[in-house]
Amino acid sequence: MRRAAVLLVFAAALAQAQTPPEPAASAASAPEPAASEPEAAPAPPPPSCAQLTSRALSSDLRAATAQSQNQPLQALVKLHDEAVAEWGAAIATCDGRARERAQRNLADSQKSRDALAEKLQAGSQCETAHRDAASLQDLARAAFGERRFSDAASLYRKAEGMWELAAEQCNGSQQQTAQRRREQSEIDGHNAEFCAPPFERAREFSGKLRNSGAALPLAERQTQSQIGETLWRDTARLCKGSAQELALNNAQALARERGTPWVATPLPGAPTAAPATVVAAAPKPAATTTGKPSANAPPAAAAATATTPLRQAAATPITPIAVAAAPVAAPPPEPKLFDRVAGDTHYIGQFTRNDDDTVSGTGRVEWKNGDVYEGPLTHSQRQGVGEIRWVGGQRYKGDWAADRATGRGAMTFANGNHYEGTVVDGQPEGEGKLTYSSGDVYSGQIRQGLPHGKGSYVWMSGQRYEGDWVNDKPQGQGKMRFANGNQYEGQMAAGLPQGAGRMVFPNGDIYEGQFEAGKANGQGKYAWKSGERYDGAWARGLKHGQGTFFWPSGDRWEGVFKDDERTDDGQVIRKGS
Known part of the structure; x- marks a missing residue:
C-alpha cells in the first residue's frame, strides 16, 4: 500500500510559502531607524523535535543494519547506546504524540541494547555454544525432513548436549533460552528415534484408507478403520509432546468417522498383543490392568488368553453385562480430524469430507506455494473467522464470507504497514485504521485500500490533518496542523x-x-x-x-x-x- 507521499511534499512546500511575511509596507513608509552598532550574530536555535526524531531514526537504522550484518557485539551495543541517547534528547524536546512515539522507540531501543549487552557480558563462550547448538539443531531438522530418522536422532542428542553446555556457560535470558531448547531437543531426539517410523506407517495407512476406503464394503471399511486407529494409538504410546497429541487426535478422528467403539486390530502379519477391549472383559483383574498375557505363557497360551473371554461372554449370562458396558464406557465422539492432500492443497484438522468431495470443519490448509490458512471451512470455502499468511509476508486475520476476506479484520502487509477495520474481498474498505511502517497513522474512511472520505492523518513528525480525502490525498474541507506550528x-x-x-x-x-x-x-x-x-x-x-x-x-x-x-x-x- 502506498503512502500519502504528496502530503510530505505539501509540508515542504509550505515551509517556505507559509512563513509569516514581514509587514514590508510598514517598514517602507516608516522613518529610517538611526544607525546603530552592528549586532552579534544570534546563536543557532536548538534542534527541533522533527530534527531530533530524524537523527534518532537514523541511529536506529544504523544499529539494525549492523545487527543484520552480524557485526561484533561490542559495536552493536555502542550503536544502540547512540540510538538510546538520541531518543532521550527527542523526548526532552518533543511533546504530545511526538513525545509518546519517542518514548515507545526509546523503550524498544533500550530493550534491544540490554539483550545485546547481556550477550556481551556472557562472553564469547556462551555465544559460541548458542551458535553451535543451533547449527546442530538445524542439521537434525534437515535430516528429519529427509526421513533420515536415525541420523536425526543422533544429531538431536548432540544438540541437546550442546544446549546443556550453553545453559552452563550463559546466564539470564540466554540461559533460559538454552534450557528450553535443550528440553525441546530431547523430545525431538526421542521422537526421531522411536516415534517417527511408526508415525509414518500410520500416516501412510490412513492416507490409503482415505483414498480407497469409500470403494470398500462397509464391513471391510470398518475393519480398516479399526486397524488405522490401532496404528495411531500404538504410535501415540511411543511419542512425546505435540507428536503424541497429533497421533491421538488422528486416532480419535477415525473413531468419530467410523461411529463405533475401538477394538484393537493390528495389521495382518504384524506382531499381535491382546486387544484392549477383549482383555477388559476377561475375569482376571491382572489381564484387565496390563492388557497382556503372562510373560511366562507360551504362544499358544497367549492366543487362548486373548480369545477365551469372548467365547465365555457368549456362553455365560453374567459376562455379557461387562461386554455390553464397553460401548457405554467409550469416550464421547471427538471432532473429526484428518490429514488429506487434494491437488496442491493440504488439509489438516477437524474436517468432514462432504458428498461432493469438499471438506467442512476447522483446521489448517496449506497450499503448495507456501500460503497457509487456519480457521473454519464450509464446503472447502473459508467462512467465519480465520487467518491467512501469504508466503510473501502479508497476513490477514478476521471475517471470511464465501471464501473471501470480507467483514472486520486485521491485515499486516509485507512492507510493515498494518490495517485494522472493515475489509471487502481482501482489501481495506469502509472504516479503519492504517498504521504505516514509518510510524504515520491514518484513521477514517477507506476505499480500495486508500484513504478516501472523512479521516485524520498523523505524521511521525507531529504534523496532523483532519478532514476530507480523495484517493489518498487531502481534498475538500479540512484542518492541517504543521510540525512548525x-x-x-x-x-x-x-x-x-x-x-x-x-x-x-x-x-x-x-x-x-x-x-x-x-x-x-x-x-x-x-x-x-x-x-x-x-x-x-x-x-x-x-x-x-x-x-x-x-x-x-x-x-x-x-x-x-x-x-x-x-x-x-x-x-x-x-x-x-
Whole structure:
C-alpha cells in the first residue's frame, strides 16, 4: 500500500510559502531607524523535535543494519547506546504524540541494547555454544525432513548436549533460552528415534484408507478403520509432546468417522498383543490392568488368553453385562480430524469430507506455494473467522464470507504497514485504521485500500490533518496542523490548500482568503500580531495587485503592490482624512 507521499511534499512546500511575511509596507513608509552598532550574530536555535526524531531514526537504522550484518557485539551495543541517547534528547524536546512515539522507540531501543549487552557480558563462550547448538539443531531438522530418522536422532542428542553446555556457560535470558531448547531437543531426539517410523506407517495407512476406503464394503471399511486407529494409538504410546497429541487426535478422528467403539486390530502379519477391549472383559483383574498375557505363557497360551473371554461372554449370562458396558464406557465422539492432500492443497484438522468431495470443519490448509490458512471451512470455502499468511509476508486475520476476506479484520502487509477495520474481498474498505511502517497513522474512511472520505492523518513528525480525502490525498474541507506550528483550516485539493481558507501562524499572524497550490493567491487579508493589516490581492504567496495596507496608527496606503512591494501607483491616506 502506498503512502500519502504528496502530503510530505505539501509540508515542504509550505515551509517556505507559509512563513509569516514581514509587514514590508510598514517598514517602507516608516522613518529610517538611526544607525546603530552592528549586532552579534544570534546563536543557532536548538534542534527541533522533527530534527531530533530524524537523527534518532537514523541511529536506529544504523544499529539494525549492523545487527543484520552480524557485526561484533561490542559495536552493536555502542550503536544502540547512540540510538538510546538520541531518543532521550527527542523526548526532552518533543511533546504530545511526538513525545509518546519517542518514548515507545526509546523503550524498544533500550530493550534491544540490554539483550545485546547481556550477550556481551556472557562472553564469547556462551555465544559460541548458542551458535553451535543451533547449527546442530538445524542439521537434525534437515535430516528429519529427509526421513533420515536415525541420523536425526543422533544429531538431536548432540544438540541437546550442546544446549546443556550453553545453559552452563550463559546466564539470564540466554540461559533460559538454552534450557528450553535443550528440553525441546530431547523430545525431538526421542521422537526421531522411536516415534517417527511408526508415525509414518500410520500416516501412510490412513492416507490409503482415505483414498480407497469409500470403494470398500462397509464391513471391510470398518475393519480398516479399526486397524488405522490401532496404528495411531500404538504410535501415540511411543511419542512425546505435540507428536503424541497429533497421533491421538488422528486416532480419535477415525473413531468419530467410523461411529463405533475401538477394538484393537493390528495389521495382518504384524506382531499381535491382546486387544484392549477383549482383555477388559476377561475375569482376571491382572489381564484387565496390563492388557497382556503372562510373560511366562507360551504362544499358544497367549492366543487362548486373548480369545477365551469372548467365547465365555457368549456362553455365560453374567459376562455379557461387562461386554455390553464397553460401548457405554467409550469416550464421547471427538471432532473429526484428518490429514488429506487434494491437488496442491493440504488439509489438516477437524474436517468432514462432504458428498461432493469438499471438506467442512476447522483446521489448517496449506497450499503448495507456501500460503497457509487456519480457521473454519464450509464446503472447502473459508467462512467465519480465520487467518491467512501469504508466503510473501502479508497476513490477514478476521471475517471470511464465501471464501473471501470480507467483514472486520486485521491485515499486516509485507512492507510493515498494518490495517485494522472493515475489509471487502481482501482489501481495506469502509472504516479503519492504517498504521504505516514509518510510524504515520491514518484513521477514517477507506476505499480500495486508500484513504478516501472523512479521516485524520498523523505524521511521525507531529504534523496532523483532519478532514476530507480523495484517493489518498487531502481534498475538500479540512484542518492541517504543521510540525512548525502553522494551523490551516479551509479547502484542500491534491493535498494542498486550495480555495478559501485561514492560516494561523505560531507568532500570532493570521491570513484569511484564497489559496492556490498551498500559497496565498487571489483576494485575502493578512493581520500581523504587531497591528499592521493588509487587505487586497495576492499572487504566489506575495502581495501583488490592488490592495490596502493599514498601520496601527490608523494611517493606510492604497494602491498597487508588485511582488510584495509598493509601487508608485498608490498613496498614503492619513487617519481622519
